[in-house]
Amino acid sequence: MGLGNKKEYLSFDIFKKKRFWNLMKFLFIPGKGKLNYFPLRYNIDPSSVCNLKCPYCIHCKDNDNTKIKKSIMSMEDFLIIFNKIKDYALLIEFYNFGEPLLNKNLPEMIKMCSDFGIKTRISSNMSVDVGEDFLSRLIDSGINRITCAVDGHNDEINKKYRVGSNFDIITKNINTLVKLKKSKNAKKTVISWRTLLFEWNYAYKEDIKKTAMEFGVDEINFDPGSFMLNDRKVSWDISNKKWKDSKKKFSKDIINKQSGKKCSFLFNSTIVNANGNLITCCLSGEKEAENKESLVLNSLYDVWNSKEFINTRLYNLGISDDRQNILELCKKCRLL
Numbered sequence: 027m028g029l030g031n032k033k034e035y036l037s038f039d040i041f042k043k044k045r046f047w048n049l050m051k052f053l054f055i056p057g058k059g060k061l062n063y064f065p066l067r068y069n070i071d072p073s074s075v076c077n078l079k080c081p082y083c084i085h086c087k088d089n090d091n092t093k094i095k096k097s098i099m100s101m102e103d104f105l106i107i108f109n110k111i112k113d114y115a116l117l118i119e120f121y122n123f124g125e126p127l128l129n130k131n132l133p134e135m136i137k138m139c140s141d142f143g144i145k146t147r148i149s150s151n152m153s154v155d156v157g158e159d160f161l162s163r164l165i166d167s168g169i170n171r172i173t174c175a176v177d178g179h180n181d182e183i184n185k186k187y188r189v190g191s192n193f194d195i196i197t198k199n200i201n202t203l204v205k206l207k208k209s210k211n212a213k214k215t216v217i218s219w220r221t222l223l224f225e226w227n228y229a230y231k232e233d234i235k236k237t238a239m240e241f242g243v244d245e246i247n248f249d250p251g252s253f254m255l256n257d258r259k260v261s262w263d264i265s266n267k268k269w270k271d272s273k274k275k276f277s278k279d280i281i282n283k284q285s286g287k288k289c290s291f292l293f294n295s296t297i298v299n300a301n302g303n304l305i306t307c308c309l310s311g312e313k314e315a316e317n318k319e320s321l322v323l324n325s326l327y328d329v330w331n332s333k334e335f336i337n338t339r340l341y342n343l344g345i346s347d348d349r350q351n352i353l354e355l356c357k358k359c360r361l362l
C-alpha cells in the first residue's frame with residue numbers, strides 16, 4: 027500500500043497546523059526505527075464481517091482458530107480512534123477485510139472525517155439492501171470515492187466469484203447512488219465501478235462495461251483477479267488471457283536493503299480492525315496480522331512505535347539482522 031493517487035490527498039485542509047507538520051516530518055525527517063510522525067493514510071474497517079463468500083477471500087474459508095476476529099466497529103470505539111488520528115490523517119479508507127455497508131453508522135463516521143478535512147473512500151460489494159435513507163446519508167457525508175466491486179453484468183456472472191450476491195440489490199443501490207449524487211449535486215463524490223477479471227468473466231468485459239456505463243457511474247476499472255488453482259496462488263493475466271503465478275505480480279515490490287524499498291505499511295500507513303486492534307498489513311487474513319495493540323486502549327504513539335514495529339522497520343532498512351524479533355506476520359513475508 028503506497029500513498030495511492032496523490033491527487034486525492036490534495037486539499038487546503040493539509041495546511042491545518044498539526045497535519046502540515048506531520049506531513050513535513052514524513053517528507054523531510056522520516057526517521058528509521060522510532061518515527062516522530064504518525065501515519066498519513068489509514069484503513070479503518072467498519073465491519074470485518076461480510077455477507078458474501080468470494081472464493082479467494084478470508085470469508086470463504088472461515089476458521090476461527092486461524093483467521094482474524096470478526097466484528098462491527100461501534101460508534102464509541104470509532105470516536106476514540108478518530109480523536110487520536112484526526113490531526114494527522116490525510117486519507118481514511120473505510121474498508122479492509124469486510125463489507126462496510128454492514129455498519130449502520132458508516133455515513134456518520136465518514137461525515138466526521140469530511141468535516142475535519144480528511145478524504146474518505148469505501149469499496150463495497152453493493153449487495154446489502156441498506157435502503158435509500160442510508161445511501162442519502164452516505165452521499166451527504168461528503169465521501170470522496172465509492173467503489174462498487176462488481177464482477178459481472180448479470181446475477182449469474184457476478185455470482186461466479188461474488189458468491190451469495192444479489193444483482194437486483196446491486197442494481198437498486200447503484201441506481202439510487204447515481205440518482206442521489208445528481209440530485210444533491212455531490213460533485214466531489216466519485217462513483218467508481220471495479221471489476222476483477224477471471225477466466226470465467228473476461229469474455230464478457232464489453233458487456234460489463236456497457237452495463238456500468240448504463241448505470242451512469244463516473245469511472246470503470248478492470249483489474250486482474252486472484253484465485254487458488256490446484257494449491258497455487260494465481261492471478262488472471264488480462265493481456266495473455268491465462269492464469270499466471272501471482273508471485274510474479276509482486277516481484278518488483280521486494281522491500282529490503284538491496285532494493286532500498288521501504289514497506290509502506292511500516293512507514294506511511296496503518297490498518298485498524300473493526301475491534302480497534304492494529305493490523306500489520308492487508309496482505310493477510312492470518313491471525314498474526316492482528317497486533318495485540320488496540321488503538322482504543324493505547325495511544326497512537328505507543329502502537330505506532332511498539333518494540334516490534336521499530337524492530338521490523340530497522341530490519342527492513344537493513345540496519346538490523348534480527349529477524350526473530352520483528353512482527354509475527356512480517357516473519358512470513360516473502361517481500362521482506
Ligand code: SF4
Nearest residue numbers: 076078080083085151
Ligand atoms: S465481498 Fe469482499 S470482503 Fe466480502 S467475501 Fe468478497 S472479497 Fe471478501
Ligand code: SF4
Nearest residue numbers: 289291307356359362
Ligand atoms: S507482512 Fe510486513 S513486511 Fe510484508 S508487506 Fe506486510 S507489513 Fe510489510
